[in-house]
Structures are given as C-alpha cells and as structure tokens.
Amino acid sequence: MPLEYGVEGGGMFTAGQLRLLCVAQALLRNSRVLIIEESDERVDVEAENIFQKTIRTQFIDTTIICLTPHIRSIIDYDRVAVIEKGVLVECDNPATLLADKASNFYGLCEMSGEFERLKMLAGHKEYVMEEVRADQSWL
Secondary structure, eight states: OOOOSSOTTOTTOOHHHHHHHHHHHHHHTTOSEEEEEOOSSOOOHHHHHHHHHHHHHHOTTSEEEEEOSOHHHHTTSSOEEEEETTEEEEEEOHHHHHTOTTSHHHHHHHHTTOHHHHHHHTTOHHHHHHHHHTTOOOO
C-alpha cells in the first residue's frame, strides 16, 4: 500500500502508525484485495492491536495476502500458504495443516514456542477476536 499523500519517509510516524495510515487508505478506497508485509521488527503494541482489530473487523469480505514471520497474525485466516525457497510447499486451512504432524506449517508452529496456543486458535476466529479485543499483543 503506497502512501501517496504527504507522509513519504515517515517523518514523525512510527512504523506501526505508518501501517495504520496504509490501512486507513485501503478502507477509504474500499479495497477488495489487501497485501500486507509484516516485518520481524517490533512495532508499538497499541498500533499493532489497532491494526489487528481493524483487519479482522473492517476487511471481512476482503482478500488478504499477508507475508509474515508471525504465525499468530495469520492463524485464523482461511488459508495459509507455506513457501520455501520460492516454491509453494503446502496450502490449506491452518487447522488442517496443524492436524498433519508432517506438514511444514506444523513444524513452524512448533518452533514458534507457542504451539499449544496456536493449535487452539487455528480455525477459531472467535478466540482470536477475544484476544484482540482484550488488547493482547500479537507480536
């Protein structure tokens, strides 16, 4: 999402605030497809929580493509694609992938250090929304 209207370079905005400006722009444009690239840098917790709430409440009928190192950000998405060295190795619902101990996604969830929590959240949008509403950090 390019920022076209006077905030190039960021100035006095944090990375999290810039993301929120991009989301606002997508909302105003009524975007049908939203592409998100999350970095592994820490963003401020408040901005991240607002971002996650907005994604889950305002983009319900939007196709979201999210590139992220944070599995928790996508654990309630409808489909997850795992790409390794530029090749698609698996694509399915997160709960389905977690049911297969041989899947790459299962291994990534194990390595995350929060496997049991991810397993509980997979396929349960209502649990994820409860955590997001409670302002728990997603990073």
